[in-house]
Amino acid sequence: MPKTKRRVFKRDDGRNPDDLRPVKFKKGVAPAALSSVLIRMGNTQVICAVSIEESVPRWMKIQKVEGGWVTAEYSMLPYANPERSRREVTAGKVNGRTQEIQRLIGRSLRAAVDLKLLGSRTLWIDCDVLQADGGTRTASITGTFAALHMAINKLLKQGILTSNPIREPVAAISVGLVDGIPLLDLCYTEDVAAEVDMNIVITGSGKLVEVQGTAEDQPFSKAQFNRMMKLAEKGIKELVEAQQTVSHV
Amino acid sequence: MPKTKRRVFKRDDGRNPDDLRPVKFKKGVAPAALSSVLIRMGNTQVICAVSIEESVPRWMKIQKVEGGWVTAEYSMLPYANPERSRREVTAGKVNGRTQEIQRLIGRSLRAAVDLKLLGSRTLWIDCDVLQADGGTRTASITGTFAALHMAINKLLKQGILTSNPIREPVAAISVGLVDGIPLLDLCYTEDVAAEVDMNIVITGSGKLVEVQGTAEDQPFSKAQFNRMMKLAEKGIKELVEAQQTVSHV
Amino acid sequence: MPKTKRRVFKRDDGRNPDDLRPVKFKKGVAPAALSSVLIRMGNTQVICAVSIEESVPRWMKIQKVEGGWVTAEYSMLPYANPERSRREVTAGKVNGRTQEIQRLIGRSLRAAVDLKLLGSRTLWIDCDVLQADGGTRTASITGTFAALHMAINKLLKQGILTSNPIREPVAAISVGLVDGIPLLDLCYTEDVAAEVDMNIVITGSGKLVEVQGTAEDQPFSKAQFNRMMKLAEKGIKELVEAQQTVSHV
Amino acid sequence: MPKTKRRVFKRDDGRNPDDLRPVKFKKGVAPAALSSVLIRMGNTQVICAVSIEESVPRWMKIQKVEGGWVTAEYSMLPYANPERSRREVTAGKVNGRTQEIQRLIGRSLRAAVDLKLLGSRTLWIDCDVLQADGGTRTASITGTFAALHMAINKLLKQGILTSNPIREPVAAISVGLVDGIPLLDLCYTEDVAAEVDMNIVITGSGKLVEVQGTAEDQPFSKAQFNRMMKLAEKGIKELVEAQQTVSHV
Amino acid sequence: MPKTKRRVFKRDDGRNPDDLRPVKFKKGVAPAALSSVLIRMGNTQVICAVSIEESVPRWMKIQKVEGGWVTAEYSMLPYANPERSRREVTAGKVNGRTQEIQRLIGRSLRAAVDLKLLGSRTLWIDCDVLQADGGTRTASITGTFAALHMAINKLLKQGILTSNPIREPVAAISVGLVDGIPLLDLCYTEDVAAEVDMNIVITGSGKLVEVQGTAEDQPFSKAQFNRMMKLAEKGIKELVEAQQTVSHV
């Protein structure tokens, strides 16, 4: 594996290894939703919308679990890539990758919320990828927390909620090893080239919600793992700040 | 049912019976697509995107049909309505209403294009409804023609197409009878109240592509039918002009 | 396309452009059904049967809609064409064309019936095409109304219904443009050759229930549309008379 | 349970225990098919149709099996019973009972045919039950053989086949034990009451093709089994004669 | 067909025509189940497990049938054959052969049990084939009865059942004609070569529960049928004895 070229390493878009892509949030893209945000991280764009349902899943009723629920659905719009992808409904089922992603988004958001304070209702999180250039699942989590925050603020203002169920912000980012160099926030071409691909979800106070690291080809050392974790922590901090520009208003 | 209140009739948004809602086009909402447009008609918003595939459907190969193909897929995003709707993939199949709509969009666009001049390739039209307030299928057709026009211009400029396959513009509009009064471009609440619901697709030169009229409850007279057709013709003319502002640039 | 050969036009089966094919009804083909009719229009044959269910669809219960429901299912028997067609159950789902047709049949029949007078029950309409030679959807509607009428008469006689829910008869017919000439009641080969294909549902008193006109290749003029409508009106009148020979007995 | 009431036993329709129901064949009910027959056994009515496909199943091509194939599909029309049954396509799959029946029909017909002499083609057998009153699977086999015979005669006459692939006729019948009494050709109410239900397929020369006996509640003795087999042999002989009135013309 | 070679006939594994393969039962292979047995007949191995559910199928509740239910599911593990077979879930549905087998197992076991004495509960029988060498459905029935017996003993000991619902043992075996010679307990290569294939289910007292005989290619005579039945009766007697070594302890 390449080793000593660290000094001269250059990313296609000129970023340093520890740079995020430019992050932007646009509010209200789906006006019928309870709240919505379009998040852009470089060329990756995801519509994040929150809807409310005054009911909880069947299993909660059966098991008599108190409080509410937060669940997520994720979809790649067919024109999110230069080569059109088939709608999943055409295949008749949600594929494995999509299921993994929507379970991850749901778990991450639930970790940020005290479900007991939600009351007996469900917040539906929808993430539809408008343009895909790597990191769609982490952008979905980051954007979705902003939308969720806006939704909660609205419900508090309307008196539907009386105390704020949000514990602290969460955001997510990808990190990876390309030619042995740890990179923050991989774009698609970097993701394809990466030997290791990690997705990390961290809270505003720096606690871990989810750590997923996968050797794509060759196993990796613990030292490499630790360096990637550091990059992720740096990135998350910046993302949590960016979220506040939209969700705190 | 219908009485004599025609004089005093007022639409919720203050429009006259023969007024369209404000129409706006926004280009490039889905940058990875060959072309894309966000069409707004009042509160109805649809993302219209065109992708290209260098191949034709299997039946064309088997039957040795020359030329290309234009096909459409339509989807209601789950947060397009105040009450979240279930994704079709969750039900495991495309429902009947969706199938009717995407067949209608496909037929309407094919009527506007000389498929022989497309070469052996398929143009995929995707319509995803971002906000639904009535008339989503007709907005999809109108927006989609604009996107298709942009896509064709691009392919001509790139030399992929050598002669323009577009015969003339098409646009679509809904008309209906509410309390016996013919209305142009129904919004959702009008659509629900309508005794008759029509969707009309007409070309720039005023020829008919598709006429679909349905009595929701009571059959209607031919005189009523004719008055609705007139309204539709007026609306289409305005839409074709609006399309040119985006697709001719 | 259209030229001046109108004078010399001849249909394969010798009919004039405004002739229906011979129409015949045979009662009681499915003796276990509440009522049944085999309708023949030329070579097209459809089994139309009515069954009763003492319940209404779930959505009516939830929305507390009073009265009953009429719904239709349509199927092409695999041996209805010289080349056997696959059963839809083998593909695992109802295809788009079938769904469009059964929705059309259901709407058309509901327009002929005062659902409130049905009581809280569902009439199931089944149409199975025994032989297909064009116009199966319109023959289904025409045959089905006859069967429905017989079913209602039976229910009135049995005292299950106390007042007649039928408002007026409905029948349906196809019209089209072949070489620019408007033809009534297209057989399969004419249907394939048609530039425009229309299906019209009209009541006994001449009111419109459904108008569906589709340009198969080239858009058509309003004058052409009007001439086709006239043909349809003539055909429907004859069909409503023919229905009475079977349903009024 | 069986007692000593054998002497006084009476069937609802007045038949003796060893009587078939009246059997009738009507040719040509599905004119587009290669051949078709409507078989009636009492109130049970089944449309039996044969179609031809100039191809063989994929597994025959892969395994390079010479000759042709005969396969069957069976369906209960929704109005075949007083209480409407749901179409299988609505459930999205063929249920277990239907699959068992169509496999049985296919095997039975293949036993009557020398597949090598069919050439590389498939005969599709379709059985659609128009009215169900017990014994629909055995009526399907008996009717289907008649239709198959007619189809083969047609293909011989047309020179598509040059030597007759039919080895000998097959027919099928049900027998059962009701109150310990062996009955031939059970109607629906007898079938429901039966302790043992058997379906037997036998050739014209008296050879066994298929023997299926099932204890519905209590196991049965070999002596009872033998008596039922005798009844079946008597019934089949009569059915084979009846078949000849239609298929030999 | 070959006739006079009976004297010299030799089976691949050296058995006489009327020999079973060695039968072994191993208890407790699935410790979480209510009871479980691994049955081996030669190289055929099936895991048979019984689970209990304190509920009955919906149709029993609706029809208010008293007592309990016994139902079976059967599956071929993908590595049961030298060439891996696809899991049925990958195809998305249970195939016809599997459905036939699980219906047969369920019926056979129910014939051995007085369902009224089970109380309002369901016994689920699962059969998973670990190695397939012919006779998997009959081995499933034989093994399953042993497991069921153990389960019932457990429930009696626990006081959940107060009287023994088992009427008498059942076991199953295959017989067939290979080169005209009746063979007991066919292994896979014999099964493939057989002209006739029968599966017989018989009780400990020699009563018939299920008789299924199928001509694979040529019909067979009644004399042949009777000789196969005799072989089956001999085999079942030995199997019922073997069952007792495991289930009576």
Place this chain on the structure above:
Amino acid sequence: MPKTKRRVFKRDDGRNPDDLRPVKFKKGVAPAALSSVLIRMGNTQVICAVSIEESVPRWMKIQKVEGGWVTAEYSMLPYANPERSRREVTAGKVNGRTQEIQRLIGRSLRAAVDLKLLGSRTLWIDCDVLQADGGTRTASITGTFAALHMAINKLLKQGILTSNPIREPVAAISVGLVDGIPLLDLCYTEDVAAEVDMNIVITGSGKLVEVQGTAEDQPFSKAQFNRMMKLAEKGIKELVEAQQTVSHV
């Protein structure tokens, strides 16, 4: 959260926090497979089998990727738990949890193998859980590597492979936080109670293949994460040794 009870902590089965459950391997449980192992970790039992297919997935052919493939399927046998679980084929699709697990197993095994050296063939890994008591996915990976090793040895001995594609062993283990205490190898009751659940896949030389850590309720600190990683490393070392007792023979 509880903190200072570490001293007195006791696991239900008496293990120390850093103890594995007893691990056992049994070879040859599925004799028709290329290789098979039954792995037991405490009460968790998984059948791991390897089959070979002389072909590669379609995407490898299309993208012309050289070498072979390793893929996994995982299934919970319905009687693996005290309460019977429904077979996935009954629901008609593989659920999200199952898909995540089989993707994880596949990736982990591929990381242990040089796919180029496999030649153009696929090794199918099947994991069927016979008894479930926590850690079924990690037991599947550990058992599956042993089976894979045996399979490769067989292929080398048979000359089908000429050089050994195995890079180094892999094994997997779960760790978690229960009452704030890091535990190794969670059984089911511990898994349910855990605040954090991690699954770690590590190679024989201590490199990371997969790190998956999930906060079930509350986020966790990096210090906690590090302590869990240490436990996992200890467990994996012991598992890799245990594997050698079976796979190196």
